Amino acid sequence: MDTFEQKLVALRHAFHKSPEIGFALDRTKARVADALRDLGLEVHEGAGVVGILRAGTGNRAIGLRADMDALPIQERGTQDHVSEIEGAMHACGHDGHMTMLLGAAETLAKDGGFDGTVVFLFQPNEEHGLGAQAMIAEGVLERFPVEEVYAIHNLPGAPVGQVSTRKGLICNSESLFEIRIKGQGGHASMPHVGVDALTVGSEMVLALQTVIARKMAPGSGAVLSVTEFLTDGQRNVLPGEAVLKGEARARAPEDRIALETHMRRLVEGIAAAHGVKAEMSFETEFIETINASGPVEAVYRAAESAGLAVVKERPSMSFSEDFAHFAAAVPGCFLLMGNGEDGAHGQPLHSDTYDFNDALLTQGAAFWASLVRDRLKTERTDP
Template sequence: MPPIDLIALRHEFHKMPELGFAEERTKARIAGILEDLGVETTIGVGVVGVLKRGSGIRAIGLRADMDALPIHEATNHDYVSQTAGVMHACGHDGHMTMLLGAAEALAEDSNFDGTVVFIFQPNEEHGLGAQAMIAEGLLERLPVEEIYAIHNLPGAPVGQVSTRPGQICSSESLFEILIEGQGGHASMPQAGRDAITIAAEVVQALQTIVSRKLAPGAGVVVSVTEILTDGQRNVLPGIATLKGDVRARVPEDREEVARLMRQLAEGIGTAHGVKISVKFNTEFIETINAPEQTRAVVEAGLALGLETEGNREPMSFSEDFAHFSAAVPGCFLLLGNGQEGPCAQPLHSDDYDFNDDLLPIGAAFWAQLVRDRLPIAGNEGD
């Protein structure tokens, strides 16, 4: 097999984006490359490659995400998405390519002792892929002792490694608040119980959860993102639905937000004589990094001469990797994607792009981490 052209491969992935649980072409392409490298490969809800060297019994997992987003690409490079309304706007095309680059390097160089499990996960964006792979029996079939994942970070210097022990990414919970009032004529509001006015009061009350009921600096965000009603231009709504998003750094704060949300809704409903119900569903749990694995990431970054930060601020976004790191000690790390042009645009932006200069850096980082964590006897600390 000729050497992998990482840039060409990343561009190929970029041109063929697929949404969560529909990554069929992507899975087939990844599996074909792994098989050509001599890596034992299995296709299920995701793709898993197993590479064994020596007689070591330890195993570690490396995860890359595969899915794209329902975004229409606004860039003008020559590898734009060929699927209308779907785009790799989060860099998963680069994440896959870096891990395949590492698989190639490790398959050619037997300077480690143990087992590496390459995990290509579907549907990260909706927080469902990791659980699906776990439910499929991945961790029972291949009991890795530790697990790692990389995400690119726009705005940070190219190749900068940053992570932290403990909580690294926030949880994400979605809420839906249903207000059941009494509709009526817009000219006679006293005859009904206007749901939209009550909804406005609920929106204002929700803002006091963070500002007045949680400790300053808790890092919680409560956002109302939609208001839906059955009203018309001259019809006061009887039904209003509020939808929104909650981010939290620790489970206790997440649970307290849910409790306070229900308490406020009940009180406002009683005050206005209407029924208000609350649904609160956690899509992503908090991502927690284990101390030993975090130290290993920092040491690998330093060994490669990369700018490395081992105690960065937690990220406000959420990560499906949380389900893996809740089951197995692990570390989620960030690699700087660059500070200029499309590489510095926000994740999920229609003009974002992954930085091709990061591809060999990420592949080398993965290979270094494997050699550090699965050393050949006598090479420890080399």
């Protein structure tokens, strides 16, 4: 293991040992900002951390994003670098994403090989779909305009370093819904006196299953799941109120809108049939992630130049990604990079025994450097 790789491994382990959640990333942001300053980059701090690296006289700029937040999960791994924070863990590999991007910053700061500006975007609160919007609301894309933006996510179960992505949709949207039913509670021995909110809610749960089966086109890939059913009932008390919670995912904005429309019709109709009130909220936290053609082709070239295996036009992913907001504002590409197939590296994302693969750190840094040199070379003939 050479000195550069050792440095990246030590940095990744430091991130992993001290995970932070959401926007409360004081230690993490300080470590990122210090590392960028040590490399001589211009650093700006706000909701996230932005590093600016310029070379040559070119006026073009691209953005590279890494997410910084961890998850509220108690780690059960056996590595020497397990989380030292109770109830918090880097179970999605954001510790590795940060380290790969910092490795790329070091490579590019020392060796150059590009003409223009690289904007390193270290984003908070990806897991709740709020961090990209917070940075955009602060004006990050106006203060540091970029022509294109890119992001990497590791993929357990795929060979180490294998790059895969596709043009168009790469990740689904995620919308959270909540349905509040207000009936009339009463004694369990006299159900006819009131309107049991639990029975009404149960009817809604079953009816909502028909939205995907009978209202959406086959092959739409839409998903609707009721995940919580809460009432104020007791052993001999019929509930007067019930709350249904869940999520809906879609591959296209029109399908997301259709899901909400069909759900509202069912909820309103069933509530009216039982003579109760029902209110429904439908909040989209993650919009669909759409990759632009030019950036995707650039990723293919950069991966091949870095000696990485490439899977082109891979199937889209069912999970959601906060990077979608950056890609909606600027043409971009979200790509997957294999984390390995065995042991902790092959465990599912968000598993309490998952771990980012250190073997991926130098490969990811090399890919980022290759991409920058592809997009910010002096002469470019591709679109």
